[in-house]
Amino acid sequence: MKKTGAQILWECIAREGVDTIFGIIGGSTLPIYDAMEAFPIHHVMVRHEQGAAHMADGYARATGKVGVAMATSGPGATNLVTGIATAFMDSSPIVCITGQVPSWFIGYDAFQETDVTGITLPITKHNYLISNVEEINKTVRDAFYVARSARPGPVLIDITKDAQTEEIEWEYDETPIQMPGYRPDYSPVEGDLKQAAKMIAQAERPLILAGAGVLHSEAMQEMIAFAEKTQTPIAATLLGLGSVPASHPLYLGMMGMHGESWVNQAIQEADLLLAMGMRFDDRVTGNMATYAPNARKIHFDIDPSEINKNVKVNLALIADLKITLSQLLPHLSPTDHSPWLETINGKCEESAQRDILNWPDTGKLHAAHVIHDIWKYTEGKALLVTDVGQHQMWAAQYYKHEKPNTLITSGGLGTMGFALPAALGAKQGCPDAEVWVIAGDGGFQMTQAELSTAAQEGLKVNVAIINNGYLGMVRQWQDLFYEKRYTATPMVSPDFVKIAEAHGLTGIRVTRRSEIEDAIHKTQECPGTVVIDFRVEKEDNVYPMVSAGADLHEMIRRPHPEQS
Amino acid sequence: MQHTLVTLVEDRPGVLNRVASLFRRRGFNIESLTVGHSEIPGVSRMTMVIDSTPQNIERLIQYLYKLVNVIKVDDLTHETTMMRNLAMIKVSANEKRRMEIMQLVEIFRARIVDVANDSLIIEITGAEDKIESFVDVLRPFGIIEMVRTGVIAMARGSSAAMSMVNQEASLAA
Secondary structure (H helix, E strand, O other): OEEEHHHHHHHHHHHOOOOEEEEOOOHHHHHHHHHHOOOOOEEEEOOOHHHHHHHHHHHHHHHOOOEEEEEOOOHHHHHOHHHHHHHHHOOOOEEEEEEEOOHHHOOOOOOOOOOHHHHHHHHOOEEEEEOOHHHHHHHHHHHHHHHHOOOOOOEEEEEEHHHHHOEEEOOOOOOOOOOOOOOOOOOOOHHHHHHHHHHHHHOOOEEEEEOHHHHHOOOHHHHHHHHHHHOOOEEEOOOOOOOOOOOOOOEEEEOOOOOOHHHHHHHHHOOEEEEEOOOOOHHHHOOHHHOOOOOEEEEEEOOHHHOOOOOOOOEEEEOOHHHHHHHHHHHOOOOOOHHHHHHHHHHHHHHHOOOHHHOOOOOOOOHHHHHHHHHHHOOOOOEEEEOOOHHHHHHHHHOOOOOOOOEEOOOOOOOOOOHHHHHHHHHHHOOOOOEEEEEEHHHHHHOOOHHHHHHHHOOOOEEEEEEOOEOHHHHHHHHHHOOOOOOOOEOOOOOHHHHHHHOOOEEEEEOOHHHHHHHHHHHHHOOOOEEEEEEOOOOOOOOOEOOOOOOOOOOEOOOOOOOO | OEEEEEEEEEOOOOHHHHHHHHHHHOOOOEEEEEEEEOOOOOEEEEEEEEEOOHHHHHHHHHHHHHOOOEEEEEEOOOOOEEEEEEEEEEEEOOHHHHHHHHHHHHHOOOEEEEEOOOEEEEEEEEOHHHHHHHHHHHHHHOEEEEEEOOOEEEEOOOOOOOOOOHHHHHHHO
């Protein structure tokens, strides 16, 4: 049948299982949008293309499917960049489709022409420029395959306006995908499995480091079975939270810069680290030279370029984690590590006294209380989407995730403004989930325009703004490392209750701890999006903290209640 | 230390940019880079010389493999390898000195490819050090202009860089 490029594009996208895309129409995508109506795909119109990329990202992380964002050429495409870089750093599978000026204009600085494939080259897993209608079918199939397979990541397709309008005789081509330079290998090497089993049997103080790769590979059950059989405790990275239920007896908590002190101490004392789908980011290792000095290290990762990149390891199993662990398990014998587990537990108990939740109530509203109470009144079942900064770390510490893929946060890039759009994408993908946004007053304002999208789409998310009147995490660094010179961090914000109301949504202000419970229940009962403005203590710091470049065990601990 | 990598890539627009961008992004310096067709249609062959530590080269190879258009990377540094470089050197040569230069050309097995009244263009191929020493002996005559291709390399013996991926690459081409 005769089809235009735009029709072919939609049919190929629909065949990839896409039901929703996020975007803004523009001059160079007019033919694509004009053909959209005939296909069973819902378009969420955003207010800024950064929001579209974050929504696609949030959708992908919540559903495990590929998220799709669409933008026009030039500024539409460049606005996607922050969202693409965010997805790239956190290995999130999204496909971005951008319109491009007609092929005969390329290179002549036409109106709204930008070299989008050039700009996004270092922040995409791969990208494509389609300037011929014949290329659409294969390119779309390749793009989705690359985005979702092996280590997932963002892929961009730039498509010229003439390729969208050109008509050809066309049938869907389903020939198996053949990419000579992209042939992911998912199986571990048998000899490596035996070697790993030997190292595991020899270990007295083993520790699993669970990263986002556990979730990508859906290896949660296998990892827990491994941990239980070998009595190995599990520590999680920020993006690995939820890969093991927080209430599991072998789960220790989050590692790294704002990880719990006993977790970091366990890493430093371990004699075997089993790194699963994590990449030894500087935020989890502290000073690399003194990192886990007593430990042999086994690195399980699908991406060979992560091996020996940050931390030199003794053995690498480059394969799919789920397959690797299921093949490794029969090689392992049940082990008892109770002395090691008791050592770690002893440290937990000492730390618990320092936890702000265990301090006497002074009537002040601390962010830690807010997040703890959200956890309590959502019964730990919410899909939590955070922004970046202090509130993000408090959320990581105080919201206890029992299920995988219930925390969505910008880890690698640390993108402020991520939370609201990512939450809308997540809600779109999981309409039955109770979605909560935890954001700071600073980050929220970066993408606050997407409240309009929530209102237009009737998407219900619950927004908790941890409002302390500062760019809080930077203020904390100024407090600790710049002698409290608070330059450019104090911030005057609009009235967030009125902002919500101006969008036809509900706004609530909370200034006392006693008001939190009511506010949460009222929010849960409200059919539309609610924004809660939590006016928290202005100058609380996030502890524990490993200063940048410090040794992992040299933590600034939480203050002890008797000393403060 | 200097490493020689042979990289086979899909012959498509923008692939050289992807490779060059990777070097820039990851902070590697390219000493020399040559690109041309390989024996397989649709597959280009790049020879790269990079000065770096063995650990960093190992990283670089993995990063190259992450590029979707890169089919194969071979580190020829520790193999017995034929390495060749081609240079054209335009040198001042009046009648009096022409014979002297021609003798040097003979010794180095170079070739005179252009003769003018007061200059010669000499073509020489060989390993890096041979070309270096030839340039040194020509310098006193006055080098007007010089161009060099950069290194191309091939492992000795019957194995081919492409042998493992031959079939699939042909399919794609």
